[in-house]
Amino acid sequence: MHSNPNYAYVRGQVVPLDQAFLHISDLAIQRGYGVFDYFRVHNGRPVFLDDYLMRLQESAKALHMEVPLSDEELKEVILDIISKNDIPVSGIKMILTGGYSANGYDPAEPSLVILQQPMALPSSELVEKGIKIITHDYVREVPRAKTINYTMGIRLIDEIRQQGAHDVLYERNGVVTEFPRCNLFIVKHDDTVITPAENVLLGVTRKNVLALADQKYKAVEGEVTVEDIYQAKEVFLTSTTKRILPIVQVNDQVIGSGKPGAVTLDLLQALIKLEEAYFSLAV
């Protein structure tokens, strides 16, 4: 049984989660200023960790911040937290904020926060059934950076629920980009696999799925329109916590047969194998 407290890292110290606080002068609280990243932990081991650490560095740079720990130091803290906690299937979030600002606007020494939380991959029922999504007019402000700004995504939670949908896809002028927390892929009738190239976060799962698709199909990063989606043979999303999730309805439009497609499910199996291969290689 799991009886230890959960531990988190806050500004240089590992503390029990229930004592993990930031001062109200922190620029996340004052101005929503921060970036983060999030990776899965499987059987106590981080999955594709180097990719996520590299992206955290890039997000920090885009907001003119510096991660106060080197990648090696970050890994030490992460492994320390994993060993102190006991959450075999979980996710670890690293948040980097603008720090304790003297005037509530100018950035200070960044605050680094690391926390581990249980997570569940999508159920096999959900994967077999597929999901409905809706679309909404929006482009993220700094698409290549994983900022903490989810004002739009969280504002839309109620509307997603009211429409009986599972997630919302951002589009502007008919060109789609990404979900608040996932990337989009479509499969054309000639089995070409396409994901939006512009104004998206460069997801780690997106990168892996592109590489896998390229081995068996044709894989392309390019423009995808709402109309392309309606005409697609298959549609799916990718993310760290969802892997690959089939999309069978977009707004009022049923996609293809209305069931998860063969290419989608094939890529999901390939992705699971890739994760297994990663673990057999990792020390």
Add this chain to the structure above:
Amino acid sequence: MHSNPNYAYVRGQVVPLDQAFLHISDLAIQRGYGVFDYFRVHNGRPVFLDDYLMRLQESAKALHMEVPLSDEELKEVILDIISKNDIPVSGIKMILTGGYSANGYDPAEPSLVILQQPMALPSSELVEKGIKIITHDYVREVPRAKTINYTMGIRLIDEIRQQGAHDVLYERNGVVTEFPRCNLFIVKHDDTVITPAENVLLGVTRKNVLALADQKYKAVEGEVTVEDIYQAKEVFLTSTTKRILPIVQVNDQVIGSGKPGAVTLDLLQALIKLEEAYFSLAV
């Protein structure tokens, strides 16, 4: 001399500022999700408080949150903090966040934070000299709500400094809207006073200046382009902490004579008189 600690209000309790913390599960830290408002305190008395309380309510509504205190209860807390602290010329910020989220995404009971900080109005030297501003392509996501998302404004601090400017004006496709924390006004050669109508926060100082301008000049809310600014006789900004600040250069373009204009300075005097009248009326 001022020797008491500064007090803040955090989730139902008045605590010394150095003990004012939010848990890292708060949705401001996890997702930058929150709204705020900010008013001046002059000789220990809030300035135009009802306007700011009304706007906080509207911002909260736009993000589907409820302020946990009634306006009367808010006023009680505010007066309590003012009397405990001793900062005659200051600002009070009220921040309302998405609360302590169980999964780091879904909103919970909102967290309300209230803090008081010293502030200084612009020096008379700055008002006499006027400021340079630059422009940048951006429109705020939920312009009518005062969200805590200042990702763009804070990212631009370095560029403002490098350009020897004082602030940045947002524009898109040549149409200007607002500054990160101020509204814009221009004065045409026929003394018409114009401020952008669309995609701006409805500033309290903006509202007061519009009313004052309407008494002596022609006051209009309408579209303002970058070209309109370059051709204007006078340009100025308004905000709670700046009142009215003349703008004498926009990017490389000198405005009018390159000095603060007569209408601008006239409106500033009228605004100061309005504040005095407010205090002589307020209990």
